[in-house]
Amino acid sequence: MSTRVAIVLFPGTNCELDVAWALEQLGASPEIVFHLETNLHGADAVVVPGGFAHGDYLRTGALARFSPVMDAVAAFAADGGPVAGICNGFQVLTEAGLLPGALQKNAGLKFLCDTVECRVESTRSALTAAAEPGAVLRLPINHFEGNYICDEATLERLRADDRIVLRYVRNPNGSLDDIAGVCNDAGNVVGMMPHPERASDAMIGSADGVVLLRSLLESAAVVSSRG
């Protein structure tokens, strides 16, 4: 059966259709779930897509984490279900406490709109399981607050536990340790600033994001066959 992916839609989210299209190309059945909903309709995986949830007021992701759907996302994550936060979705997951650290303004104080190279550093996450360790992927970034930061103890733990999943080859935003993506301890919750869905077809400049989305779907299949 086709993998069901819930794509969470907050007011201000703007990448949900791109994610849905990219997942459909891989044979999945995406469903957009509005933030006021309290369940995920039996999804096998969850994507929190990019945009400006709740206008990014106060801090990016600060309001979104209190949307009703986030309780369902947290429960799904606690059960081991694969959850991917992309760009603003990464910011939402850190605010929700599902991922460590925070994303602050880019060091250069500029909104960045570019395609950058990212190296796959760990394959123990739901988003990188199918990727080659060390592979360099060309992925678009579009963010103002993509500068990852955490305290030293957290950074040590991320390194020791192989939880830094993607690093920038050339750091565009000041991120600590060149971090472009991290996962939780179990590896099922992953956040990344670059947009894999915008690198889902050679026609739009790169298909390097496909392996990440395929990883998510394969991780979902593993979890649902287990459960």
Place this chain on the structure above:
Amino acid sequence: MRYEARVDITHLPGVLDPQGATVQRSLPALGYGNVSDVRIGKTIRLVVDAPDQATARAQVDEMCHRFLANPVIEAFTIELQELAPTA
């Protein structure tokens, strides 16, 4: 009782403050070469109805921890002032 709370939110020491750094770099050009440690944060003002000041403060403190500030990157201070009762 009504209390006006003023919450000052700043970056934690050691956290990069790109806005503060940029402003600091621009000040010498205006002749202020003697300025250092520029930090840019935000202020949130709110009015709380509470039976007493301690209750109001505890509530604002909780709001800060849960929502108004992100303890990973931000510190906050709270100033509370009793407001005259409205007629």
